Amino acid sequence: MSTPTLPDRSGHFGEFGGKFVIETLMPALQELEKLYNEARNDPEFQKQLKFYLEHYVGRPSPLYFAENLTRQLGGAKIYLKREDLNHTGAHKINNTIGSALLTQRMGKKRVIAETGAGQHGVATATAAALFDLECDVFMGEEDIRRQALNVFRMKLLGARVIPVSSGTRTLKDATSEAIRNWITTVEDTHYIIGSVVGPHPFPMIVRDFQRIIGDETKQQIQEAEGRLPDALVACVGGGSNSMGLFYPFAEDKEVKMIGVEAAGHGIETGKHGASLGHGAVGILHGMKSYLLFDADGQITEAHSISAGLDYPGVGAEHSHFKDSKRAEYASITDQEALEGFKLLSRSEGIIPALESSHAIAQVAKVAPKMKKSEVVVICLSGRGDKDVNQVADFLGEEV
Amino acid sequence: MSRIQKRFEWLQSKSEKALVAFITAGDPDLATTQELFSVIEESGADIIELGVPFSDPLADGPVIQAASQRSLKSGTTLKKIIQLVSDIRKSSQLPIVLMTSFNPVFVYGQEAFVKDAVEAGVDGVIIPDLPPEEAGEFDALAKTRNLDMIHLLAPTSTPDRIEMVGAKSRGFIYYVSLTGVTGTRDSLAPGVEEKVTRIKQATALPVLIGFGISGPEQAKAASECSDGVIVGSAIVRMIEETPDPAERKEKLKVFVRSVKQSLQARK
Numbered sequence: 001m002s003t004p005t006l007p008d009r010s011g012h013f014g015e016f017g018g019k020f021v022i023e024t025l026m027p028a029l030q031e032l033e034k035l036y037n038e039a040r041n042d043p044e045f046q047k048q049l050k051f052y053l054e055h056y057v058g059r060p061s062p063l064y065f066a067e068n069l070t071r072q073l074g075g076a077k078i079y080l081k082r083e084d085l086n087h088t089g090a091h092k093i094n095n096t097i098g099s100a101l102l103t104q105r106m107g108k109k110r111v112i113a114e115t116g117a118g119q120h121g122v123a124t125a126t127a128a129a130l131f132d133l134e135c136d137v138f139m140g141e142e143d144i145r146r147q148a149l150n151v152f153r154m155k156l157l158g159a160r161v162i163p164v165s166s167g168t169r170t171l172k173d174a175t176s177e178a179i180r181n182w183i184t185t186v187e188d189t190h191y192i193i194g195s196v197v198g199p200h201p202f203p204m205i206v207r208d209f210q211r212i213i214g215d216e217t218k219q220q221i222q223e224a225e226g227r228l229p230d231a232l233v234a235c236v237g238g239g240s241n242s243m244g245l246f247y248p249f250a251e252d253k254e255v256k257m258i259g260v261e262a263a264g265h266g267i268e269t270g271k272h273g274a275s276l277g278h279g280a281v282g283i284l285h286g287m288k289s290y291l292l293f294d295a296d297g298q299i300t301e302a303h304s305i306s307a308g309l310d311y312p313g314v315g316a317e318h319s320h321f322k323d324s325k326r327a328e329y330a331s332i333t334d335q336e337a338l339e340g341f342k343l344l345s346r347s348e349g350i351i352p353a354l355e356s357s358h359a360i361a362q363v364a365k366v367a368p369k370m371k372k373s374e375v376v377v378i379c380l381s382g383r384g385d386k387d388v389n390q391v392a393d394f395l396g397e398e399v
Numbered sequence: 400m401s402r403i404q405k406r407f408e409w410l411q412s413k414s415e416k417a418l419v420a421f422i423t424a425g426d427p428d429l430a431t432t433q434e435l436f437s438v439i440e441e442s443g444a445d446i447i448e449l450g451v452p453f454s455d456p457l458a459d460g461p462v463i464q465a466a467s468q469r470s471l472k473s474g475t476t477l478k479k480i481i482q483l484v485s486d487i488r489k490s491s492q493l494p495i496v497l498m499t500s501f502n503p504v505f506v507y508g509q510e511a512f513v514k515d516a517v518e519a520g521v522d523g524v525i526i527p528d529l530p531p532e533e534a535g536e537f538d539a540l541a542k543t544r545n546l547d548m549i550h551l552l553a554p555t556s557t558p559d560r561i562e563m564v565g566a567k568s569r570g571f572i573y574y575v576s577l578t579g580v581t582g583t584r585d586s587l588a589p590g591v592e593e594k595v596t597r598i599k600q601a602t603a604l605p606v607l608i609g610f611g612i613s614g615p616e617q618a619k620a621a622s623e624c625s626d627g628v629i630v631g632s633a634i635v636r637m638i639e640e641t642p643d644p645a646e647r648k649e650k651l652k653v654f655v656r657s658v659k660q661s662l663q664a665r666k
Contacts, residue, residue, distance in 0.1 A: 023530055167454065180457060291502075
């Protein structure tokens with residue numbers, strides 16, 4: 001397996017990825033790739049990035065041994081990679097700080113982003129405020145309703161939130177609209193995409209900015225356990241927190257990787273977001289990857305209690321990991337995710353994001369079957385404050 | 400010689416510029432599309448471009464997105480559109496080009512699509528999200544069956560890309576007149592003439608201008624430096640805004656004629 005050298009020169013991860021976009025964007029993607037490669041090899045850029053990650057984001061994030069949860073589940077030792085403790089409360093900011101620095105380097109003054117749960121929108125608005133960039137965030141009307149608090153946060157940070165009313169009015173349509181806007185404004189605007197999706201070089205850039213999750217974990221687990229973990233578990237919507245955790249371990253064959261997709265109302269109902277587990281290969285948003293679509297190739301609606309997993313596609317490198325069997329992909333229903341949400345809140349005093357709750361729920365299933373000497377790392381990709389109202393609604397409690 | 404090529408030779412012999420008229424197939428249903436095809440043909444269009452509806456058309460503005468939605472609602476599929484073309488071919492020899500996002504074609508099966516489309520009488524395809532870099536497999540299949548793969552160039556295209564796309568495209572070059580998505584604009588984007596002149600130096604293919612052409616004045620202006628124009632959103636909007644079938648045909652006839660006439664006037 002040659003993962004570290006992927007994507008190849010044409011932007012493919014095996015059969016997946018690529019640049020399936022209109023000609024208008026092709027020159028910008030080529031320019032971005034060139035500029036990113038220069039930045040990546042520029043010590044000054046890396047120094048700047050490191051500075052902001054340490055002093056602004058608050059990295060490194062702790063790798064916390066969840067002793068209570070471990071005891072309660074009665075199996076493997078469980079560690080939490082605490083991305084929820086980052087500034088803005090999720091892993092998304094690792095990418096937006098890097099991408100905003102790239103934007104500055106390109107001399108562009110405006111950024112756009114799509115957002116589902118609002119975490120990436122908030123992280124982009126934050127980086128835009130920090131680096132004095134104009135910022136427009138595209139968000140589906142359905143998600144605006146579900147995530148009112150994050151909408152207000154973005155506005156406070158000086159961003160414009162642009163409601164998207166087309167299609168299913170969720171992350172898929174917000175992404176489509178952001179790409180359309182980029183087609184129109186590409187000459188002075190950079191698109192800060194929120195996950196390891198989209199046309200090359202975005203999946204590579206976002207992965208590289210998120211790999212700090214896995215790089216830190218590798219070092220921290222060595223310090224704590226003197227060895228690598230037996231399994232890594234992370235939720236997968238587009239797949240950026242999971243790719244960030246997984247990628248640095250790709251060559252460590254003894255480390256099992258488990259991505260957790262949204263099973264929504266249940267796979268059998270057809271209302272889910274499990275592109276890898278139950279989709280097929282197609283082309284959407286500039287990439288070839290596993291997607292959800294009908295017999296005629298029309299993209300179908302994804303379903304998940306968590307806006308961040310409510311996406312009918314997935315990053316191309318995950319598709320490659322699936323087909324090459326480097327990672328396995330499970331799915332967790334809305335109901336199970338809620339149980340995971342409550343479980344971590346009660347056992348550790350940590351309220352997880354609904355997205356991350358899928359990973360918790362998966363570990364609650366597998367950890368009891370593992371040996372006590374085995375070690376599992378969960379990427380706690382975000383904190384759950386944003387989801388509290390929705391969960392209360394779901395549980396029928398007045399707030 | 401392909402129907403598209405023949406048409407351009409005929410236009411050249413008459414010193415006319417080409418009018419490509421776009422409608423979304425199945426908007427609001429396929430029976431209407433078949434009727435409107437005849438109206439547009441009789442009104443003087445040189446090539447008809449049938450849009451294949453897609454749930455997430457990234458290059459389209461609100462007008463054509465809405466048309467796609469109406470079409471999907473009425474149950475249009477790529478298979479039915481290919482069938483429609485074969486029905487149309489019983490009475491028409493006008494060049495037909497399909498414009499589609501790549502996913503419906505990929506899911507149909509590239510080889511099966513090329514075979515079925517060509518047998519039905521499709522002359523060319525425009526797949527905006529399949530640039531030459533990703534089109535290797537499709538292009539090879541299309542070439543063996545003489546299906547023209549029409550590539551796009553844009554205001555952002557670099558000299559290198561103009562050379563490359565110019566060499567890969569067949570049938571004609573679709574020049575996207577503006578940095579943006581489909582939809583009518585009040586005036587022709589600046590810099591079009593300079594760019595089209597450059598493209599024409601790089602390729603012997605006809606170069607047509609699309610995106611943002613709203614009526615006869617812009618069509619005429621755009622045709623000064625090019626081989627013709629593609630009009631889409633203006634026609635689609637007219638179809639949307641005129642629910643009465645008789646009135647719709649009449650309006651469409653008048654509009655298509657007026658645009659075609661602006662392309663006939665000799666310089």
